[in-house]
Amino acid sequence: MVTGDSEEQRPAWYLEPFEGESVSHYFGRFRRQPAVSISNPARLSRLAKMGPVLSRWEQFYFNPPPTQTELEAIAKLISLDVEKLMALFPPSGERTLHRSTRLCAACYRDAPYHRMEWQFQSVAGCEKHRLRLLSRCPACDTKIALPRDWELGACKQCGMKFVSMVKRQKCY
Ligand SMILES: [Zn+2]
Ligand SMILES: [Zn+2]
Structure with missing residues (x-):
């Protein structure tokens, strides 16, 4: 069983979460x-x-x-x-959206994963990039899929890459 470069023995399925990952x-x-x-x-x-x-x-x-x-x-x-x-969950008391998945494509370009805070009802846009979050594909208007299905990092309907959606994000 290959356990990577960690000194402590970790099982093959050990997966380190990213900072703020959902x-x-x-x-x-x-x-x-x-x-x-x-x-x-x-x-x-x-x-x-x-x-x-x-x-x-x-x-x-x-x-x-x-x-x-x-x-x-x-x-x-x-x-x-x-x-x-x-740390993968919202803090207690933080209300989250579940009808739509939101994305800052600029953040995704920096590091390709879904941030939990994008689902907070209190969050209207990305403070870092000053951009509004996307909940639909700008090309075909299909809803952004649940992050668990983001294997390809692209719209499941038309294939537009998330990183390409940056230029279609509106200012916030
Ligand atoms: Zn961002
Ligand atoms: Zn699409």
Whole structure:
């Protein structure tokens, strides 16, 4: 089993989260790893002896919020620190959008992953780039897919790359 360059022994499926990464994007990446290869989030939930909570989290449904027991069970299963797992979720009390997935294509160009804060209802745009967030493809108007399905980093309908959407983002 190859464990990378870390000094401590980590399992082949260990996956370090990115700074501010959303739970949906992280678990999409996690489940696609060759050492995991689990397409159905419910199956991963079952392995942690939980109900279908992972599927809800990946769709940004956090009501009811994850319990400590659930977080500990999934953290143990995937060999991630509970604190790092919790960082993938919105802070308690932060209201999140779940009907649409939002994207700052300029941030995605800097580092290709979905940021949890883009789903906060309190966030209307990207402060760093002073751009409004996209929730639909500027080329074909299809809704941006859930981050768990961002394997190709492009619109699933027309194939427009997320990085190419920067020039279509409006100022904020
Ligand atoms: Zn940005
Ligand atoms: Zn499109």
